[in-house]
């Protein structure tokens with residue numbers, strides 16, 4: 001097969017790869033498009049030959065097979081942070097093979113992303129006010145301004161280490177609840193904010209934490225919710241919103257992440273339930289989609305290549321939209337969970353179609369012939 005896309009992955013346990021079923025779909029769809037998808041980790045690279053011992057899914061045999069191949073000219077990097085050892089390997093791979101092109105480059109931490117997004121006037125009004133945690137004073141000042149405040153680690157994922165503080169009247173007594181760094185639920189407790197640094201003493205608040213205006217997101221039954229939007233480049237290199245879905249957190253959770261037990265729901269159903277009129281729903285959706293596109297363009301202009309992003313959005317009781325977080329390596333699972341099969345498919349196809357478009361535009365001398373065995 002002519003054109004190849006490498007998927008840079010990571011072993012998370014003895015020989016086990018993350019996201020294998022996602023990669024399997026990419027192999028199958030890729031084949032239909034005339035793109036060979038080769039999954040590999042830094043451990044599968046033979047530096048002396050610049051070749052990789054890759055995994056590829058053989059549809060006809062219904063199984064994964066290993067094959068040697070030249071290093072593909074374009075890479076879809078799906079590595080998430082999994083400890084210092086893995087990180088070192090990935091960084092050394094990225095530094096060694098500078099001539100390789102990537103669909104996306106890593107984004108910065110949540111604080112830097114916040115700073116870069118707030119530079120853009122069309123985005124700033126959508127950002128919950130955020131500061132870095134430097135001392136208890138930051139908490140007390142934020143709680144004077146906002147009845148709900150979230151604390152979250154700037155490198156966190158999946159709702160780990162996230163705490164919600166809810167002011168009780170005007171005092172410094174708050175309801176504190178959330179998830180610890182292993183994502184276990186911290187039961188609600190009434191606490192004076194002075195006690196928080198000691199309570200969370202192992203969490204490295206000064207080094208890692210942001211303090212953010214909390215958006216009221218409780219539904220009638222008390223569960224919290226938000227939205228996950230997937231924005232991707234298409235087969236002409238243009239940004240498109242692939243879809244957006246609601247997520248409802250489990251009972252007693254202040255986060256809605258699917259990995260933390262959240263449930264996915266179609267966006268329209270959630271919005272219609274909350275806001276009633278079709279017109280309001282349409283207006284919110286239009287505004288949210290336009291915001292999503294502005295966000296990826298701004299990030300791409302500051303951090304370099306990006307092919308997709310999963311954007312966490314909150315919509316408050318007035319219908320105002322807030323941007324909570326941007327994920328550069330989003331999952332596509334929400335669409336499967338709500339039965340939007342066309343969007344689920346599109347979410348897999350788009351990075352492949354975009355990769356093909358990029359490969360076709362490369363100068364001929366950059367094309368590798370591919371040394372399949």
Ligand SMILES: Nc1ncnc2c1ncn2[C@@H]1O[C@H](COP(=O)(O)OP(=O)(O)O)[C@@H](O)[C@H]1O
Pocket residue numbers: 128150152156157158159160162212213214215216217224225226254255256257312314324325
């Ligand atoms: N400022 C906020 N107001 C209300 N809810 C929030 C806020 N920040 C985070 N959340 C809740 O916590 C979840 C996880 O936060 P997020 O910033 O996306 O971090 P993570 O990287 O862990 O997913 C969100 O999906 C949302 O449910």
Ligand SMILES: [Mg+2]
Pocket residue numbers: 158159257312325
């Ligand atoms: Mg998130």
